[in-house]
Amino acid sequence: MTPPTALVTGASRGLGAALAAALAARGWRLVVDARDAGRLAGTVAGLPAPDRVTAVPGDVADPAHRAALAAAVGDRLDLLVNNASDLGPTPLPRLADLPPADLERVLAVNTVAPLALVQAVLPALERAGGTVVSVSSDAAVEAYPGWGGYGASKAALDRLTAVLAVEHPGLRVYAVDPGDMATDMHRAAAPDDEDLPDPEDVVPAFLRLLDDPPPGGRLRAADLLLVEARR
Ligand SMILES: NC(=O)c1ccc[n+]([C@@H]2O[C@H](COP(=O)([O-])OP(=O)(O)OC[C@H]3O[C@@H](n4cnc5c(N)ncnc54)[C@H](OP(=O)(O)O)[C@@H]3O)[C@@H](O)[C@H]2O)c1
Numbered sequence: 132m133t134p135p136t137a138l139v140t141g142a143s144r145g146l147g148a149a150l151a152a153a154l155a156a157r158g159w160r161l162v163v164d165a166r167d168a169g170r171l172a173g174t175v176a177g178l179p180a181p182d183r184v185t186a187v188p189g190d191v192a193d194p195a196h197r198a199a200l201a202a203a204v205g206d207r208l209d210l211l212v213n214n215a216s217d218l219g220p221t222p223l224p225r226l227a228d229l230p231p232a233d234l235e236r237v238l239a240v241n242t243v244a245p246l247a248l249v250q251a252v253l254p255a256l257e258r259a260g261g262t263v264v265s266v267s268s269d270a271a272v273e274a275y276p277g278w279g280g281y282g283a284s285k286a287a288l289d290r291l292t293a294v295l296a297v298e299h300p301g302l303r304v305y306a307v308d309p310g311d312m313a314t315d316m317h318r319a320a321a322p323d324d325e326d327l328p329d330p331e332d333v334v335p336a337f338l339r340l341l342d343d344p345p346p347g348g349r350l351r352a353a354d355l356l357l358v359e360a361r362r
Pocket of ligand 1: 140141142143144145146147164165166167168170189190191192213214215216217240266267268269308309310311312313314315316317330
């Protein structure tokens with residue numbers, strides 16, 4: 132039987148790497164990316180069955196790279212996880228000090244690229260009746276000083292995701308806030324935060340979207356994990 136296929140962006144470390152490992156352990160075929168080719172190759176080498184993983188190094192904001200991802204996916208795609216994300220400049224500046232070029236870059240990576248990737252793989256997703264997951268953030272809905280550019284990009288991603296869900300009832304489309312995790316991104320934003328969950332702790336929330344799919348919409352991983360714990 133042909134294994135299901137997932138495309139996970141930003142899979143060389145953090146949440147993307149943890150998701151890729153969990154899907155690979157379930158026997159999925161994977162297409163993964165990240166900009167740092169060496170680090171991506173190292174992560175793929177450590178996955179179960181690396182021969183079922185296609186690594187396509189590149190930047191999700193680059194249209195040619197997105198076309199290469201779509202080509203690697205092929206005819207059927209069961210799961211797209213738009214996980215790669217740009218935090219913007221650190222230390223996180225107030226909006227008054229956020230250079231417009233940095234905001235444009237954050238929007239290009241976090242908002243425009245995920246939609247463009249959905250567009251690039253839409254026939255393959257529709258053929259499989261697939262699932263789209265946009266990795267969001269609480270910064271999309273809360274006004275934290277310094278998080279305005281990133282938060283705006285995730286709020287716009289949430290809106291795109293919600294509209295995609297109603298425009299494509301044959302797909303399952305979710306925006307998921309994973310909550311705070313001990314990753315490079317979080318360390319860059321808030322170096323003093325301690326005792327955060329590892330991304331691996333959050334993965335069961337994402338797997339639940341596959342195993343027992345809730346209605347599409349904006350979800351918090353913490354809520355999905357609570358439901359999982361009660362089962
Ligand atoms: N960590 C948290 O506390 C937290 C909280 C809420 C939401 N989130 C969200 O969770 C998701 C994962 O975050 P994380 O904390 O795991 O991040 P991370 O540790 O910084 O990892 C980011 C991954 O994305 C890749 N990446 C970054 N920019 C890319 C680009 N332009 N094109 C392709 N790949 C790119 C990185 O590799 P390269 O650098 O080599 O490209 C890396 O593999 C993000 O959507 C983030 O917004 C995180």
